[in-house]
Amino acid sequence: MERREIIVIGGGAAGIMASISAARSGAQVTLVEKMERLGRKLRITGKGRCNITNTKPWREFSTHIHPKNNFFKHSFYSFSNTDTISLFDSIGLTTIVERGDRVFPASGLASDVVTSLQEELSRLNVEVLLNSMVIDIVTKSESVSEVLIEDRLSGVRRGFKPVAVIIATGGLSYPLTGSDGDGHRIAQRLGHKIVECHPSLTALMPENYNTALEGLQLKNTEISLWVGKDLIQQEMGDLDFTNNGIEGSIGYKISRKAVKCLINGNRCSVSLDLKPAVDPYLLKERIKREVQQLNVKSLRYLLKKLLPSQAVEPFFSSLNLKNDSLKLSQDETIDILVTSLKCWKMEIVSFTSYERAVITAGGISLDEIVSKNMKSRMLSNLFFAGEIIDLDGDTGGYNLQIAFSTGYTAGREAASLILKKTELP
Numbered sequence: 001m002e003r004r005e006i007i008v009i010g011g012g013a014a015g016i017m018a019s020i021s022a023a024r025s026g027a028q029v030t031l032v033e034k035m036e037r038l039g040r041k042l043r044i045t046g047k048g049r050c051n052i053t054n055t056k057p058w059r060e061f062s063t064h065i066h067p068k069n070n071f072f073k074h075s076f077y078s079f080s081n082t083d084t085i086s087l088f089d090s091i092g093l094t095t096i097v098e099r100g101d102r103v104f105p106a107s108g109l110a111s112d113v114v115t116s117l118q119e120e121l122s123r124l125n126v127e128v129l130l131n132s133m134v135i136d137i138v139t140k141s142e143s144v145s146e147v148l149i150e151d152r153l154s155g156v157r158r159g160f161k162p163v164a165v166i167i168a169t170g171g172l173s174y175p176l177t178g179s180d181g182d183g184h185r186i187a188q189r190l191g192h193k194i195v196e197c198h199p200s201l202t203a204l205m206p207e208n209y210n211t212a213l214e215g216l217q218l219k220n221t222e223i224s225l226w227v228g229k230d231l232i233q234q235e236m237g238d239l240d241f242t243n244n245g246i247e248g249s250i251g252y253k254i255s256r257k258a259v260k261c262l263i264n265g266n267r268c269s270v271s272l273d274l275k276p277a278v279d280p281y282l283l284k285e286r287i288k289r290e291v292q293q294l295n296v297k298s299l300r301y302l303l304k305k306l307l308p309s310q311a312v313e314p315f316f317s318s319l320n321l322k323n324d325s326l327k328l329s330q331d332e333t334i335d336i337l338v339t340s341l342k343c344w345k346m347e348i349v350s351f352t353s354y355e356r357a358v359i360t361a362g363g364i365s366l367d368e369i370v371s372k373n374m375k376s377r378m379l380s381n382l383f384f385a386g387e388i389i390d391l392d393g394d395t396g397g398y399n400l401q402i403a404f405s406t407g408y409t410a411g412r413e414a415a416s417l418i419l420k421k422t423e424l425p
Ligand SMILES: Cc1cc2nc3c(=O)[nH]c(=O)nc-3n(C[C@H](O)[C@H](O)[C@H](O)COP(=O)(O)OP(=O)(O)OC[C@H]3O[C@@H](n4cnc5c(N)ncnc54)[C@H](O)[C@@H]3O)c2cc1C
Pocket: 009, 010, 011, 012, 013, 014, 015, 032, 033, 034, 035, 038, 039, 040, 041, 042, 044, 045, 046, 047, 050, 051, 052, 053, 132, 133, 134, 135, 168, 169, 170, 171, 173, 174, 177, 178, 179, 180, 182, 183, 357, 358, 359, 385, 386, 387, 388, 396, 397, 398, 399, 400, 401, 403
């Protein structure tokens, strides 16, 4: 069996950062990745631009982390969003801050993020094994004694005897990038509890979805999530209608709770406030004024003044009116219109699953990981980092920061085991 100091399983954001951190702390590191190259998911993040992190201070940052932001506090403070920016700066990647405090590479290329990290791995002499899949971990006396790796090209299996192991195999989303649940299965075999997973930051499909909405982007809209008659969540911002239904930043924000509710068999719906800055009374007065001044006879004509043109027909048909004349019962029609503009209801019937969900909610239970060093409470030389654990964030750079902070912490702490060993007489 070959000896190694630290084996990091998974060459995504968390595994790469864990390798850099452990190597910078003086350990010899072997990074094992089952795909043909490192960072496949990183390369497609932020629509190819990679939203590396978010500059918000912890008080605000923490409100975007689920389900227990307090667990993340330790690793955030040991490697924060500003540390992430400094690290990238130190390895030659300039960053810029955009709307919403989101940080991107100045080049606008996610591939540059991967390249700069790869260069740092090679500068630190990290051994990288590609096309190499960890198929099992063997334990002895409450610690990992062997990591079994299969070369996916030749089928040859090798056993490694490590001092410490970091599992950073990601969640279940976008499985074609390599994260398909291997780590969960291995950790479960080792006795770790997995909190039930579900897709998050994903598209929600309305009932009888009007495909004429596809491509429409609504700015400054308010979305409310309802379970039965209970208001569960309300978000304000941008929303996209796509071929998969409702997406965009506020669609994604409510998807975490909406998906969970659908999985539990509950009915849920959303309502859109298309005029969130105006209260219903003032909106009604404004519409009445326009109808009089412009001598408006048709509701469609009026809607064109109030909504983006692509929204007019789908919105009109959702009103279920017999015709679009404003001549008869004008007051009643304007009341219906105002109510619907402030509360355009859509029943949600399904969601896009892992194949296109940005993130996995759930994962290795936080109860069995020590938050200050990311060490397993069950095995003395095992650590976890990244999306595999039961931590996830909203869109805006929060998920990569989870990967970087937990990766950095796990790497540094795993290296400290090596240093302790070598210090022994
Ligand atoms: C389309 C998309 C866009 C996103 N955009 C952003 C964004 O802009 N900003 C942001 O903050 N977050 C974004 N995210 C989320 C973010 O990318 C992830 O949360 C983060 O990359 C997770 O990193 P990770 O290292 O934990 O997992 P991953 O990146 O999934 O890496 C895990 C690695 O482990 C490897 N692996 C799995 N099993 C084994 C095994 N048995 N043996 C060896 N290797 C194995 C996999 O091949 C994979 O390379 C986006 C996600 C997606 C899908």
